[in-house]
Structure formats: structure tokens, C-alpha cells
Amino acid sequence: MRLGINGFFWGQEITGSGQYTRQLVHGLMAIPDGPECLLFRPKSREVEKDAVALGGKMQERFLSPPLPLTENLSKLWFEQISFPRACLGQGVDVAHIPYFASPLQAGSRTVVTIHDLIPLILPAYRGSILVRLYTQLVVAAARRATAIMTDSHSSKKDITELLGIPPDRVHVIHLAAREMFKPVRDSERLNMTRQKYGLQGEYILYLGGFDRRKNLKTLLAAFASMDDSLRARAHLVIGGHLPQESSPFFPDPRVIVERLGLQGRVSFVGSVPEKEKPALYSGATLFVFPSLYEGFGLPPLEAMACGTAVIASDRSSLPEIGGEGALLVDPDDVHGLARAMTSLMEDERRRRELAAKGLKQAQRFSWQKTVAETMAVYRSVAASY
DSSP states (O other): OEEEEEOTTTTOTTSHHHHHHHHHHHHHHTOTTOOEEEEEEEOOHHHHHTOOOOOTTEEEEEEOOSSOOOHHHHHHHIIIIIHHHHHHHTTOSEEEESSSOOOSSOSSEEEEEOOOOHHHHOGGGOOSHHHHHHHHHHHHHHHHSSEEEESOHHHHHHHHHHHOOOGGGEEEOOOOOOTTOSOOOOHHHHHHHHHHHTOOSEEEEEESOOSGGGOHHHHHHHHHHSOHHHHHHEEEEEESOOOSSOOSSSOOHHHHHHHHTOTTTEEEEEOOOGGGHHHHHHHOSEEEEOOSOOSSOHHHHHHHHTTOOEEEESSTTHHHHHGGGSEEEOTTOHHHHHHHHHHHHHOHHHHHHHHHHHHHHHTTOOHHHHHHHHHHHHHHHHTTO
16 A cells, blocks of 8 residues: 655644654554555755655655745645645555645545544634635535544544534544653652752642633632642642733733732743653642643543543543543533542542553553554555545
């Protein structure tokens, strides 16, 4: 089988689509009888410097429009013109677009991964008129795709209901935490992480984005309503790239901290390098993730894989991912979240039991399984014509 992969997000591991593409490509390379793969990427000086000697059955091809275009138009040209033409010209059997942007006119059997339908579900994420037109384009293209892969049964339900696509064309393939996410017991490594981020004593951790659906305002309000003795005992540690200024879409949590009088009890540690996340997760007393909507929800799974007790929202895909390994709460219930955090902080035995269940739950997911199930979809699509 000759497989073409849209590599637009290849060098952007800070994004979920970038991480997914890289893990998938490396997983396919590890299969002895895997497909012959072509990774198509937009051409630029910066991208070419990032060229990777993939070798074996994986090769890179760089594509560019015939004339200079704006950044957005270049992306659109790559997705709708360059990529499908290249797949046709290179004799690709199956074309895979690992994010929500398949070509409307595809020259190959097309598989698209739709991680979520946030722009269709959450009004605040619909953007400008041009963004909405783009969303309409990729929705129409998805309806023409040979097969759709998605990260959770929750997202499959959204796709079948909102896009009107028959359920048998939508394949649920769960993601997984990478193998690096495992419990860190090395005291020296844990202490080095604490020293780097200025952490002392116990801490409750949040790691993720700051857009409004992440619901940091509820987490901060819940932390503020906890008993003074518990807040004195444990810091709330918030990791991630903070917004440069507060806005309705990206509310700055530092503003909320000041309003609630939590200065000195909440630590903002900024973006955390991937290699340091396992120790940061492992050292936490609790990991809390009150998101209003997730197509999958990787941070709670990573925390569970590191042996940390997790409290997560009971919305969208998070109950499916957390299973019995996470304590699920209503993300709109400030006092309910505060009670959940309090109960686990005060009951070490219950906290350890939840952490053990979470570790077991996380072990149900693996990238080997993800890649194997993805290959099954490729083979089915290749055999469908």
C-alpha cells in the first residue's frame, strides 16, 4: 500500500494535530509490514531546515503554490490543491489528512481524522465570516471522505449528528499517552523539577490551555472556596502558555487570582517542556481538569499514566477516557469541584486508590493499538475500490 499523509502540522508539536501526526508517522515506521508512506509538507526555508531523514518506507515531499500567497491562502492551497494533486501524481492508494481539513475534490481514497467539532458545538469558537466559510468547506469535504477517524465515541456521536455522516463510515480510534508518561519515583528528578518551578510542599496541578472552554475560572473559584487550612497546605500550580492579555476568549487567570485574593497560593509556571511533564504530574497530589469540552482529553490521561489522582469534568469525552480512574464532576458546579478536591486532599487512602485505578485505566490505551487500528482503516479503504 502506498500512503500519502498531509504533514502540515509536522513541525508544530505544541499543537494536538502536530503531536498526533508525529506519533502516527513514527508508529507506522515501526511496523515491519507497514505501508510505503509519503509525508507531504508545505515548502518553506524554515520547513526544509526541519527536514527529517525518515528513511525506509517513509519519505518527505515538499509542496508549494505556483505564486506567493498569504499565510491563510497558502494553507488553503496546500490542503485543497497541492496535497490532493501530489497524491494523485505519486500514485497514492490512500490519502490521510490527520486533522479536520480534507480536500473537497480528492484524487485518492481519502481518510480524515476529525479530533473534535468545537467550531460547530461552541458558538464562541466559530470565528469570523471567513473562518465560518472555511468550516463549511471542510465540513462538505468531510462528507465526501471515504472514511473518518475520530478520537472518542463522544466525538463520533457529534460527527454523525452534526455532519449527518453514517455511523459505519466513522471509526473510533482512541489516542494514548506516550510511553514517556509513567510514574516518576526518582526523588532526585522530582526535586529538580520542584526546584526549577519553585514548588514547595503539596500542590494541585492544572496543565493545559487557557481558552474559555478550559474553564479555569471554575477551578480558581473552587480553590478559593476550599478551607483555609487546605489552601495553606497545598498550592494550586497552573502550567501552560499564558495569554498576553485578558479577553473574553482567553481570560487571563492571573486577573481572576487577584480578584479572588489568591496571590501567593497560585503558582503560574508557564509552558512546560514535554520531557519535564512526567515529573511534574508525578509530584502532584491531584491533577484537576474541569474542561467544558474535549474531543479526547490527553492531559488527564497523561496524569493517570503518571500515577496521579485525577479530577475531571463529566462532559464530552472525559468520562470515556477517565473511566473509573478519574473522579468526575460537573464543571459548572464550583462547590462540587471544591468538595471533590477537599475529599481527596483529606483522604490519602481514597486518593491512592483512585490513582491506582487511573494507572490501570491509562494502560488500556497505547500508541501501538492506535497505529494498528489506523492500519485496519487504511486497508479497508484501500480494498473498497
